[in-house]
Amino acid sequence: MGFSPRLVDVHEHAFLFNPDKALSEYEEAREEGIGVLLTSIDLTSAKRILQASLPENVAYVLGIYPPGELERDREAGFITAFNARPDLLPGIIREAGERLVGIGEIGLDGTHSVTQEDIRVFKEQLRIARRESLPVVVHSRRAEREVISILQEEAPSMPVILHSFTGRQRLIPEALETLNVYVSIPCNVLRSEQMQQLARLTPADRLLLETDAPFLGAERGIPSRSTCLPRSLARIAMLKDIPIAVLKEQLLENTYRVFPRLKEWYARGARSA
Numbered sequence: 195m196g197f198s199p200r201l202v203d204v205h206e207h208a209f210l211f212n213p214d215k216a217l218s219e220y221e222e223a224r225e226e227g228i229g230v231l232l233t234s235i236d237l238t239s240a241k242r243i244l245q246a247s248l249p250e251n252v253a254y255v256l257g258i259y260p261p262g263e264l265e266r267d268r269e270a271g272f273i274t275a276f277n278a279r280p281d282l283l284p285g286i287i288r289e290a291g292e293r294l295v296g297i298g299e300i301g302l303d304g305t306h307s308v309t310q311e312d313i314r315v316f317k318e319q320l321r322i323a324r325r326e327s328l329p330v331v332v333h334s335r336r337a338e339r340e341v342i343s344i345l346q347e348e349a350p351s352m353p354v355i356l357h358s359f360t361g362r363q364r365l366i367p368e369a370l371e372t373l374n375v376y377v378s379i380p381c382n383v384l385r386s387e388q389m390q391q392l393a394r395l396t397p398a399d400r401l402l403l404e405t406d407a408p409f410l411g412a413e414r415g416i417p418s419r420s421t422c423l424p425r426s427l428a429r430i431a432m433l434k435d436i437p438i439a440v441l442k443e444q445l446l447e448n449t450y451r452v453f454p455r456l457k458e459w460y461a462r463g464a465r466s467a
């Protein structure tokens with residue numbers, strides 16, 4: 195059997211915020227032929243993901259978000275607990291098995307400040323990803339220059355997804371030239387001129403789709419979900435003047451080039467889901 199998606203949401207967190215609702219949304223996404231990469235923010239959330247019973251279209255991307263930001267989110271009551279121990283990540287990778295397709299979300303966040311601990315945790319996870327031959331999904335908000343410099347030093351050939359990139363767009367050509375980088379565009383491309391410009395700027399063979407659900411929805415204030423992907427596809431096809439069917443095939447090809455383990459999971463592992 196297996197699962198043959200027409201589109202894949204490469205960055206998604208809905209289960210961490212509202213598990214029951216997320217599970218029914220994943221089921222709907224499956225019926226619409228949409229794959230989902232459910233992404234942790236720390237080891238506490240990674241363990242919750244591993245304990246969940248998920249439909250076959252959902253695979254894992256597990257990693258640790260910048261610890262300084264997690265601490266602030268916890269103080270604000272936005273998350274209840276966190277665990278930023280990258281030394282424990284290899285054990286989690288073993289436990290996750292063939293459903294794990296990448297490391298993320300990792301990176302830096304300069305909204306408040308970037309700490310030395312944030313940089314250490316980011317670099318350690320890049321090293322783990324390199325050792326495990328896994329791609330990384332990178333968060334870079336307000337620290338884009340620093341993130342790209344670290345990737346140039348630590349991971350020039352590793353497949354890297356810059357997710358929801360909101361930095362200066364002149365950094366993109368440099369990143370495309372010096373890194374094995376892909377740009378994933380969230381569903382707010384339907385309303386955000388900045389995201390539309392990013393989609394225009396990025397060559398079709400380096401583009402991916404994401405939701406960052408429940409954030410960055412197609413409509414402001416309404417939680418995002420993976421079933422918005424066909425609308426993103428149509429809008430980006432229009433922006434780039436590429437037929438929808440051609441872009442859809444290109445995006446799937448890109449997704450499997452970055453996440454070869456996802457292709458394997460859908461082809462055979464998904465049977466045991």
Ligand SMILES: [Zn+2]
Nearest residue numbers: 205207299406
């Ligand atoms: Zn995210």
